[in-house]
Amino acid sequence: MPCRIIWSSFVTPILVLVLIIIISCREYRTAASSSLGAAGGELVRHTCRRAARSNPSLNLDFCVASLEADPRSSSADLRGLGVIVTHLAEANATATQKRIVDLLAEYSSDTGERNRLEDCKDMYSDAFDDLKDAEAGFYSKRYRNANLFLGGALDNAVDCEDSWQESCFTPSFYQGHKYSSPLTTENYNMEQLCRIGLAITAFLSPHFS
Numbered sequence: 001m002p003c004r005i006i007w008s009s010f011v012t013p014i015l016v017l018v019l020i021i022i023i024s025c026r027e028y029r030t031a032a033s034s035s036l037g038a039a040g041g042e043l044v045r046h047t048c049r050r051a052a053r054s055n056p057s058l059n060l061d062f063c064v065a066s067l068e069a070d071p072r073s074s075s076a077d078l079r080g081l082g083v084i085v086t087h088l089a090e091a092n093a094t095a096t097q098k099r100i101v102d103l104l105a106e107y108s109s110d111t112g113e114r115n116r117l118e119d120c121k122d123m124y125s126d127a128f129d130d131l132k133d134a135e136a137g138f139y140s141k142r143y144r145n146a147n148l149f150l151g152g153a154l155d156n157a158v159d160c161e162d163s164w165q166e167s168c169f170t171p172s173f174y175q176g177h178k179y180s181s182p183l184t185t186e187n188y189n190m191e192q193l194c195r196i197g198l199a200i201t202a203f204l205s206p207h208f209s
């Protein structure tokens, strides 16, 4: 039958060809996208694992989540990750200064709390300046500078948190008054972001780590 001949000799090979093209296109696309994603995500995960191994106070999940939150991290190199984490810390420092201003309005009557908040506000202002210098250090490949300034920003966050535990600034009237830091989350975030940046400076320049 002529109909049958046409079907088997033309249509079937064409259908097979079309199927092959569709399948190979789809496989090519999956392979391309997964290798791209793996390459990008891999440096973030690898860097965070290495950083957490080098410093037990560094939170691995926080590190991965923070870096992956910036879409640029999937195509960044190690230096780029340093810039990204420093930017994130700068945004955190600015947000924390704003939060302190709000808190100052709430704690209008307690001198002990106000003093600490004022101190923390200054510390976050210093931290922001340090982070800008650290960022410049990454850009100019002066990783020792980046390291020093990230260390400065880290100290400010730690000092802010510690100031709520101390009673040395407290006038005798307030002795015995228990303070709890209203900035624990902010200080923790800043501390972690700086530690990630510090680890990256050490990987970029292992001789001073």
Ligand SMILES: *[C@@H]1O[C@H](CO)[C@@H](O)[C@H](O)[C@H]1NC(C)=O
Binding pocket: 065, 066, 088, 091, 092, 095, 189
């Ligand atoms: C501060 O850092 C944390 C942790 O990476 C992030 O989730 C948060 O969005 C940052 N805050 C700002 C204002 O960028």
